[in-house]
Amino acid sequence: MDAQKHHHLIIDIVIGILIIIILLLIDLFVVSFRSLSGEVREEALGKGGEGIEGEEGGEVITDVDKIQSGEYVFIPIFNFHHIKEAPPEADEITMSYYVSPARFEEIVKSLVDNGYQTVFVSEIVNMLQAGDKPKDKIMAITFDDGNLDYYTNARPILQKYNLKSSLYIMTGVRGEDFLSQDQIVELDKSGEVEIGSHTVYHPFLTKISTEEMDKELAGSKKQLEDLLGKEITVICYPFGFYDENVINAAQTAGYQAGLTFDQDAWQNSQELMALKRISVYPEMNVVKFLERLEKEK
Numbered sequence: 001m002d003a004q005k006h007h008h009l010i011i012d013i014v015i016g017i018l019i020i021i022i023l024l025l026i027d028l029f030v031v032s033f034r035s036l037s038g039e040v041r042e043e044a045l046g047k048g049g050e051g052i053e054g055e056e057g058g059e060v061i062t063d064v065d066k067i068q069s070g071e072y073v074f075i076p077i078f079n080f081h082h083i084k085e086a087p088p089e090a091d092e093i094t095m096s097y098y099v100s101p102a103r104f105e106e107i108v109k110s111l112v113d114n115g116y117q118t119v120f121v122s123e124i125v126n127m128l129q130a131g132d133k134p135k136d137k138i139m140a141i142t143f144d145d146g147n148l149d150y151y152t153n154a155r156p157i158l159q160k161y162n163l164k165s166s167l168y169i170m171t172g173v174r175g176e177d178f179l180s181q182d183q184i185v186e187l188d189k190s191g192e193v194e195i196g197s198h199t200v201y202h203p204f205l206t207k208i209s210t211e212e213m214d215k216e217l218a219g220s221k222k223q224l225e226d227l228l229g230k231e232i233t234v235i236c237y238p239f240g241f242y243d244e245n246v247i248n249a250a251q252t253a254g255y256q257a258g259l260t261f262d263q264d265a266w267q268n269s270q271e272l273m274a275l276k277r278i279s280v281y282p283e284m285n286v287v288k289f290l291e292r293l294e295k296e297k
């Protein structure tokens with residue numbers, strides 16, 4: 001090979017290498033540009049929870065945060081009865097209604113640590129009625145029967161973690177183990193608590209006459225409204241018993257939502273009169289329970 005040819009070969013190799021480098025750079029540029037526009041596309045779809053500004057500066061509305069018709073939304077509503085040690089003579093079923101204060105604190109702390117924020121039941125109802133999907137992990141904590149140990153044992157723990165709760169009161173049942181009228185008024189005024197109805201005398205609503213049902217539903221609603229000076233919109237069915245007649249009577253009485261013991265957390269805006277609740281028993285691992293429910297839909 002003479003010197004001239006050798007020189008040409010070296011130039012050819014150098015040019016070849018330069019072309020390969022340029023091609024690689026172009027490829028790199030295209031890939032990074034694609035991923036960048038991918039991010040922009042995600043933003044435009046509102047994955048960050050917000051719309052983007054349109055050309056005219058107006059907001060582009062997306063349906064990402066709206067509940068579609070018939071769609072189920074995961075909103076756990078927990079239920080407790082007593083926050084105190086179970087009486088020593090209690091049988092197994094009775095014991096399941098008693099969660100000790102220490103255990104109650106563990107349970108609420110595990111939910112808070114898991115990112116759950118509390119809302120009142122009426123806030124869930126408003127959200128479902130408006131078709132707005134919750135932006136954060138939300139839950140409601142409910143207490144049935146208006147037991148005094150809510151005031152003495154549950155409330156200090158809820159205050160420690162700054163948690164809201166919803167209480168369901170039987171207006172015709174009084175006694176030293178129950179919240180007094182003054183305490184109910186105080187709790188309502190505190191802003192920490194929402195009060196709802198648990199009927200007058202806690203009957204099986206499915207087993208009484210229509211007249212009695214009306215008295216239980218409308219009567220308790222009016223008594224609480226007179227006491228608190230505000231509208232009562234949520235009924236908590238005693239023993240979780242309800243059927244089509246109970247739902248109709250509750251709606252006629254003016255309730256917007258009903259609470260059951262149907263053990264689930266998937267709520268539907270078309271089933272406001274039968275919202276699901278999770279009964280919490282002392283040994284329950286609520287976080288694991290929620291994870292299992294969430295996978296089920």
Ligand SMILES: [Zn+2]
Pocket residue numbers: 144145198202238239
């Ligand atoms: Zn009850």
